[in-house]
Amino acid sequence: MIGVIHDWTEVPAEARGASVALGNFDGVHRGHVEVLRAAHAARPDAPRAVLSFAPHPREFFRPDDPPFRLMLEEERAAALEAEGVGILFELRFDRAFSLLTATQFIDEILHRGIGAAHLACGADFAFGHRRGGDVSLLATRAEALGMGLTVVSHLDDAEGPISSTRIRRLLQDGYPERAASLLGRPHVIRGTVAHGDARGRTIGFPTANVALGRHLEPARGVYAVTAKLDDGRSVRGVANIGRRPTVAEGAIARLEAHLFDFDGDLYGREIAVALHHFIRDERKFASFDELRGQIVRDADTARALLER
Structure with missing residues (x-):
């Protein structure tokens, strides 16, 4: 150590x-x-x-x-x-x-x-x-x-010197793949899973909620992710980063990750979520049914991207 x-x-x-x-x-x-x-x-x-x-x-x-x-x-x-x-x-x-x-x-x-x-x-x-x-x-x-x-x-690539500032800008602009190429690995947000309002569970998509805290806030929207659990397991999933405009709650941005084929209690446990692909911008939906339909499509997209 x-x-x-x-x-x-x-x-x-x-x-x-x-x-x-x-x-x-x-x-x-x-x-x-x-x-x-x-x-x-x-x-x-x-x-x-x-x-x-x-x-x-x-x-x-x-x-x-x-x-x-x-x-x-x-x-x-x-x-x-x-x-x-x-x-x-x-x-x-x-x-x-x-x-x-x-x-x-x-x-x-x-x-x-x-x-x-x-x-x-x-x-x-x-x-x-x-x-x-x-x-x-x-x-x-x-x-x-x-x-x-x-x-x-400076270590350079075709677009100039590799720097933390440049990586931050790529993440804020929604390019996690390009940021990963400069980092040498995907960008990770690590934190303790907190209780939410269980809204995702009611529509069939339970989520692990992590406050961004002192982390840089990447582009708000939906990502294909993998989550490293505190027991060493790695699980694929889909995540939203933002302020949940459909639910209209709060001004604090957070990450909400739905893990595929996972059934377990993560509350109070540490999780490290790696951002692999940006799928779409965060947006407000007219109803929860419309939101659920979009989450189904986002999950399918994330699975396909992570299978590649």
């Missing part, structure tokens, strides 16, 4: 001397994986580590903005572990941390605090108070302090 360290002033001896990839790693996409691989390639003898932040600096500075995260902390740690990372320095980003100068970040945290042997980052990595540090400063100070550094160029 990946070791998560929150306090850079209390780093155990076995975590020092690591080859450390730097960044927020929101989504742990294909570009991030290149940075992880570069860190390991430079020092394959060293522990493999990532240094990141919680909360994300944008969440700290702009707490009233809509949620934008592709991944929450638990999901990020799991994705990094799957890529072979053994140590995650998940440092608390608070006011005191935000005031550290770029030089202090290098000297006090990277060098004296965590004792990094080697560093790897993207070419646009910026750090320190008001993002005052760049890779040029990092290279100069790292060399003076005896730390290696690998700067990794």
Whole structure:
């Protein structure tokens, strides 16, 4: 299991001397994986580590903005572990941390605090108070302090650099397949199944309801999905993301997943729903009968897409 360290002033001896990839790693996409691989390639003898932040600096500075995260902390740690990372320095980003100068970040945290042997980052990595540090400063100070550094160029595809920002935009525009090609896997929304109003059960389509919470809200509408249950099973299904205009309830967006050929109680259990295909936009129906007929068609479409 990946070791998560929150306090850079209390780093155990076995975590020092690591080859450390730097960044927020929101989504742990294909570009991030290149940075992880570069860190390991430079020092394959060293522990493999990532240094990141919680909360994300944008969440700290702009707490009233809509949620934008592709991944929450638990999901990020799991994705990094799957890529072979053994140590995650998940440092608390608070006011005191935000005031550290770029030089202090290098000297006090990277060098004296965590004792990094080697560093790897993207070419646009910026750090320190008001993002005052760049890779040029990092290279100069790292060399003076005896730390290696690998700067990794952007990983590009035919449409440009692969980035978390680009993936967010694709999801918000309703292109989960294209987002998945940049992530290296489908986008996942993880959460605890909560009680709804059981309306879906009354029309033959019981759903697992998950609040989006701090997750980015993808395009509202219907998706073909797979759900990973907490017992390890993977179940296909169809899901709606949105505010349920036919039912006319509430302003809080959520995910409602109907799992095919599944009969079980998921209330209070954790579920991870992967978005594979966008089927249609969310819309309001004139009656529940009309809604039910559309759900039948959506389910058939989802089954066909997931069979391909």
